[in-house]
Amino acid sequence: MTGRTHDRRTVLTTCAAVAGVALGGTALTACAGGNSREASQSQPSVAKGTELAVLDDIPVGSAVSVTTPDDQEIIVSRRTEDEVVAFHAICTHQGCTVLAEESRLRCPCHNSTFDPFTGDVQGGPAYGPLPRLDVTVDGGRIVTA
Numbered sequence: 001m002t003g004r005t006h007d008r009r010t011v012l013t014t015c016a017a018v019a020g021v022a023l024g025g026t027a028l029t030a031c032a033g034g035n036s037r038e039a040s041q042s043q044p045s046v047a048k049g050t051e052l053a054v055l056d057d058i059p060v061g062s063a064v065s066v067t068t069p070d071d072q073e074i075i076v077s078r079r080t081e082d083e084v085v086a087f088h089a090i091c092t093h094q095g096c097t098v099l100a101e102e103s104r105l106r107c108p109c110h111n112s113t114f115d116p117f118t119g120d121v122q123g124g125p126a127y128g129p130l131p132r133l134d135v136t137v138d139g140g141r142i143v144t145a
């Protein structure tokens with residue numbers, strides 16, 4: 001691991017959502033927020049080894065929105081006990097921040113929706129999947145790879 005290490009308190013977990021996607025269960029709450037950005041901005045990067053979340057804090061079938069120490073919005077989804085994926089929460093339509101919500105990821109600006117485990121568009125006007133972020137589980141922590 002290179003770069004900075006962070007106490008889990010330095011990464012703000014802003015919302016837990018998408019409960020029961022894999023299990024067909026009931027949804028939880030939605031997140032607040034929705035800062036706009038230009039979709040044409042260059043791809044953001046997160047320093048390798050940045051802690052995004054603690055695995056046990058994300059129920060299987062759920063996704064959470066997190067903010068990195070340098071204020072990047074990331075979505076971390078846990079599909080199975082040991083399968084975790086992450087995406088930059090930047091809508092591919094016009095760059096608003098995508099939120100983890102119920103059984104999908106939703107952009108609050110124009111209601112594009114995305115699959116929480118693949119990042120693929122489920123409903124437009126967004127035209128492309130959410131940019132994927134490589135992550136790994138290290139000692140129960142989900143960190144960028």
Ligand code: FES
Pocket residue numbers: 091092093094095096107108109110111112124125126
């Ligand atoms: S910016 Fe996300 S749907 Fe328009």
